[in-house]
Amino acid sequence: MATSIRKNPVKVPAPPAPRRRLSPAERERQIVEGSVRFFSEHGLDGQLRDLARELGITHTLLYHYFPTKQALIERVYADLFAARWDEEWERLLDDKTLEVEVKLTRFYTKYAKRILERDWVRVFVFSGLSDRYITDRYFALLGEKLFPRLVRESRRYLGVPNRSKPTPREMELLMGLHGSIFYMGLRRWVYGLEQPGSKTDPFDEVFVHDRVRGYLQTLPEVFGHGAKPRAAGRTPRRALA
Template identity: 35%
Template sequence: MKTDISADSAPAKPRKYARGEARREQILAEAVRFFAEVGFEGQTRELAKRVGISHTALYRHFENKEALVEAVYKRVYLDRWNPDWDSLVTDRSRPLEHRLQDFYVQYAERVFEYDWVRIFMFSGLMENGLTTRYLTIVRDKVILPVLEELAEQGIIADDADSHAEHEEALWALHGGIFYIAIRRYVYRFGAQEHSEDFIRKTVSHYLSDLRRSASPAKP
């Protein structure tokens, strides 16, 4: 006697779309490691070999190398940006020093990694626009809001010349903290894990010096 098997009880066939997404994810993950290691001059033919697929198969998932690089940018930079940082920096219910300290501690935990740092450096050398696009995000979401906070608290003058001068100082703070990661992953000199205590002290010293320079000299 034959037994009818309903469509619901039959094993589901793997969807072609799902397999395609898995392959695309595999290519993207390997591309991140590949470009971090060799830079963006690395050939996609070599990348395909690492993935274990043909060069033609790679371009079934990414239209061209530019599209692949754009996907790497989104994965490494945009996907790691925590949207909560926007409100963290501008939350006036907390002292500015604590906000900046918490931001940079969290930022270091998220971005001080081999892939992130080396791809960032290679992007700048290639002048492919990725570094500029990312730094624009940092400027819009961190640097400019902090300038507004400093002006609001009367620590700096609220005029264009003062903002321009202190924007450079904020970039120096940002770059100084990021230099920990550059030493570790680019120069490979004195490589150390980033220290939360060091980051907090660096922010504290920056604000202390700024407040001291803003205070009128005692007679």
């Protein structure tokens, strides 16, 4: 008796969905976002041909939007660095109703959470190892918008007049504070080290406050001549919220 063999119907794969044509604005955004990821992995010396390949576009199309590599790096700086500066931070540091320890802790907590994410930190480090275009511009921004305010608030903390230029020692201590905040991101995104207790929030206010308090405790020694905080005593934890 013959046995019929039932054949399974051949499944014809569905044709791929047609790729949507990106508008010029969407394509430019795709290139910029892809460039940030690329530079954060390969550094600012990465080749644009390799970037185009990773983006899935032609080298010619990449140059249509950014005729030079410098033009692309300038756009990365504008989007990744300059655009992240929040003018609300300036208003916070200018608020005369807040104690200095409170406002510095609030500022650096907000700053770390917004600034110190993976691509920002890694591109910044790679720029410092390359032509320093991004790092130079960013430090110029800090020199205009942040450091003078930190100098003023540090002197206010001690009741010292803010009339003279900061001394080298004063600036070195201040840069130590700023650098200690940046190191929190460096340790996480470059060295791959987790901060203890940082699984949910790597830039917890407690860690920031420790750094701010250490900075403020050293200020009297830098200024000398009996300089001391206007109001001694530990700032309550709840006052920082």
